[in-house]
Amino acid sequence: MRSFGAATRMPTLAVVLSLIRERGAVSRVELAGATGFTQATMTRAVRKLEDLDLVHEVGTVPSNQGKPRRLVGIKADARYMIGLQFDAYSGTGVVVDLAGGVVAQRDLIAPGLRPPETVIAELAEAVRLLLKDAAVPRDRVLGVGLATYGPQDRKAGVLLTPQPTPDWQGHPLAVSLSKATGIPVAVENDATAAGIGIQTLSGAASSFVVVYMCGGIGAGLILDGQPYRGVTSNGLELGHISVDALGPQCTCGNRGCLDTAAGPTAVMEQALADPLLAGRIESGAGPLAAILSIGRAALDGDAAAADLIDASAQKLAIATVTLVNLFDIGRVVLAGRAFADLGPTYRDTLQAILDQAVFMRHVHATRVELAPDVTQAAAIGAATVVLRNLLESPDAP
Amino acid sequence: MRSFGAATRMPTLAVVLSLIRERGAVSRVELAGATGFTQATMTRAVRKLEDLDLVHEVGTVPSNQGKPRRLVGIKADARYMIGLQFDAYSGTGVVVDLAGGVVAQRDLIAPGLRPPETVIAELAEAVRLLLKDAAVPRDRVLGVGLATYGPQDRKAGVLLTPQPTPDWQGHPLAVSLSKATGIPVAVENDATAAGIGIQTLSGAASSFVVVYMCGGIGAGLILDGQPYRGVTSNGLELGHISVDALGPQCTCGNRGCLDTAAGPTAVMEQALADPLLAGRIESGAGPLAAILSIGRAALDGDAAAADLIDASAQKLAIATVTLVNLFDIGRVVLAGRAFADLGPTYRDTLQAILDQAVFMRHVHATRVELAPDVTQAAAIGAATVVLRNLLESPDAP
Incomplete structure (x- = not known):
């Protein structure tokens, strides 16, 4: 059994960098006071962040002790991270600076059922275009974070599932994309990435669950700013918890799975079975396009479409x-x-x-809210994962 | 939102005490090597454990440096903890020594629907009898751990539920029992306590979920030896997750709850509705006695009883x-x-x-197993909670 310990407390460097980002321009004394770390730990941490080219001196303020205090700030445009999120039906990519700002974004070509080699070439081309859009040279990029479905071997950067086609199972996704781009690649669960991205977008570390729905349904858990990882x-x-213990067999082996009962595929199949609703869905559309079409019909006042969405939401x-x-x-x-x-x-349905x-x-109370950017949160989180991995690596103090 | 951080890493003293317990007689050098703590941290930790009267010198071994190494060991009978577990239908109590050994145990009077004042007097009497059985003087007792159902305000030692009767909601359980016994009292969730007790019984810290069934169904999660706590x-x-999204309304507000569909109360009600099975249940029996009776009938070859148990297990x-x-x-x-x-x-059903x-x-793989002592695990865990609270208190290093 692998250990959970490593993931349960935010490492020193990550804490310090977040705080510098949050405060703008801040002295080491103020940082030590805010974190509870000793002056010596803080001096070491700031030096390490300077060595990594992530922060720099941004000014001084007078101090009571005579010698002015130096202020450090994020070196926002010194380094960038790329975040990509895809499943079979859609994808999006972003370039994020060290301050957490999105400096470029573009939709990816949906992978569909094409083999991994083709999709990886398309992702590499998307990386090239994203960097061109952002006018960011490749040597300023810390890495590519790739958020997609699981199960995955996150450390090895390999998918452990035959989705969307058997070719993908065991394909060395991180290594292949890294070869194709010349940039290190980290793989992350998409719902977990969304949780990390929500924090990037909203600031302080906190605790919440993410309910993630794209081509399918997933979830993530963030505890005090750190993702809950489980043993693998x-x-x-x-998506594969049962909401009906006696329900239909799912391909996963379980019965009455949420995804099968209420996810985009379920909504699509139910709509296609209704002659009046079937026409709302474009021919050949995947589950994501289908639920979005039925959703728009519902918002336009189509009662049957609204019923389908309501059943899914319930x-x-x-x-x-x-x-x-x-x-x-x-x-x-x-x-x-x-x-x-x-x-x-x-x-609104969930809250009620x-x-x-x-x-x-x-x-x-339990509050339900929308991510600051529902579409990009996972890609932004994937970009943040690159920075987190760097700050959590054993070479960091 | 309260912080999860404090509960996610085992504190130094707890790690050191477990290791001393596990190794029997051990030098500070060996402890430092096994934990990765510095020699100085280890010296401080052992001194604190000596001050608390939990460990003592048990011998010396020759060392290469000339000066013999002193070995420390658990002072098993220096201090004791009492663990009580109850719900409306049953209860059990134990006295545990510092080595984790159970030195006395007795069944408690089931609280039934009696008011908290009466039950607390009975619990105090049980404490007296347990100490008498164990021949342990009261001044050697570190505290009483009380494991019962939730929701509870663990820190305040108060139940936040009107179960089994409205009198219990908000009753200052820990304070009242502490007054009645003269011993500090800590309250813990019963399933979580069972998880802690399983570790006391089986040794090393690990990660697992506990599925707990007594009068109702609960669960606990232990990550690297530490309980997962959630925000409250x-x-x-x-017991109150839905296994049937369209199922019957539960008193908790949810629909198709597991406890209502498969717990002891469900098995009892289904059995009482079957004229052939109803006779298997003693008149006036509660849900726990009922499921145990139906279980024994199933084990004796009664097919209808076996069907009920099988449906519950599934x-x-x-x-x-x-x-x-x-x-x-x-x-x-x-x-x-x-x-x-x-x-x-x-x-066997769960594993299949x-x-x-x-x-x-x-x-x-996911392995299903029985606790080393299914009946006592929660009470033993409640006793261990007393020691853990002491080692995790802010006064401890």
């Missing part, structure tokens, strides 16, 4: 109650492209059901 | 798949008095269903 970094397979809400009851958590954040138009609809069904509701 | 110490309300298995899929964990341990006779039956339905089964 494959935690929170929300089942997702029941599964979210499961998350909240198990993890005893007070904040649920929705992310993923499927929430692009439907975010408020799902949010959580308010009446969470076991701990008399002890603490 | 009320994590893993397994639903518990589906909920356990949910736990495993969400937490990405490789070990499930069953504890609680309801498994006293039926442990192997439930274990997990083997075919866990999402990560191709990445890692």
Whole structure:
């Protein structure tokens, strides 16, 4: 059994860098005071961050001791990270600077059922175009973070699933994309990446669950700013928890899975079975495009479409109650492209059901909210993972 | 939102004490080597444990440096902890020494629907009798750990639920029992306590989920030896996750809850509705006595009883798949008095269903096992909580 310990406390460098980012321009004394670290630890940490070219001196302020205090700040444009998120049906890419700002973004070609070699060549081309859009030279890029579905061997950068086609299972995704781009690549679970991205977008470290819906349904858990990983970094397979113990067999082996009952594929299949709704879905559309089309129909006032979305939201809400009851958590954040138009609809249904069904509701409220950028959160988080990996590496103090 | 940080890494003193317990007689040098702590940290930690009267010098061994090395060992009988576990239908109490040995145990009077004042007087009497059985003077007792259902305010030692009667909600359980016994009292969730007790019984720190069934169903999570707490110490309300999104309304506000569908109360109600099975249950029996009676009938070859138990086990298995899929964990341990006779039956059903339905089964196996002592694990864990609280208190280094 692998150890959970390493992931459960934010490493010193990451804490210090976040704080410098948050405060803008800050003295070592102020940093030591805010973190509780000793002066000596803080001096070492700031020096390391300077060595990594992530922070620099941005000015001085007078001090009571005569000698002025030097202020450090983020060197926002010294280094950049690229974040890519894809599943079979969609993808998006971003370039993020050290201050967490998105300096370029573009949609990726959806991988569909094409083999990994083809998709990796397309991802490498997307990296080239993103850097061109951002006017960022390749040698300023710390790495590419790649957020996608699991199970995955995160350390090795390999997918452990035959989705979308058997070719992908065991394909050395990180190594191949790194070869194709000349940039180091880290792989991350998409829902977990969304959780990390939500923090990048919203600032301070906190604790929340992410309910993620794109081509399928997933979830992530952030505790005090750090992702919950589980023994194989494959935690929170929300799409494959049962919402109907006697329900239909899922391809995963379980019965009555949430994804099969309420996910984009389920909504698509239910819509295609209804002659009046089937026409709302473009021929050949995948599950993500389908749920977005049905969602727009619902928002336009189509009652049958609204019923389908409502049934999906209610089942997702029941599964979210499961998350909240198990993890005893007070904040649920929705992310993923499927929430692009439907975010408020799902949010309101989830909030209403959580308010009446969470076991701990008399002890603490549970708030449901939308990610600051539902579509980009996972890609932005994937970019942040690159920086986090650097700060958490054993070479860092 | 409260912080999760404090609970996610085992504190120094607890690590050192476990290691001393595990090794028997050990030098400071060996302790430093095994933990990775510095010699100075280890010297401080051992001195603190000596000050607390928990360890002492047990001998010396020759060393290469000429001066013999002093060995420290647990002072097993210097201090004791009392652990009590109760719900409405049953209770058990233990006295545990510093080596983790159970030196006395007795069943408690089941609280039933009596008011908290009466039950607390009975618990205080049980404490007196336990100490008499163990021949342990009261001044050697570090505290009483009390494991029971949630939601609870663990820090305040107060139950936040109107179960079994509204009198219990908000009753100052820890303060009242402490007054009645003259011993400090700590409150803990019963399933979490069972997880801590399983570690006391089996040695080394590890990561696993506990599926706990006594009068109802609960769960706990231990990560690297430390309990997962959630924002209000009320994590893993397994009994109130839905296994049927369209199922009957539960009193908790959720629909199709596991406890309502498969717990002891469900088995009792289903059995009482069957004229042939109803006779197996003693008049006036509570849910725990009922499931134990039906279980014994099933083990004796009654097919209808076996069907009821099998249906319960299958639903518990589906909920356990949910736990495993969400937490990405490789070990499930069953504890609680309801498994006293039926442990192997439930274990085998859970293992069979997990083997075919866990999402990560191709990445890692998930093993189901019985706690070393299903009936006492929670009480033994409650006793261990007393020692852990002492070692984790801010006064400890």
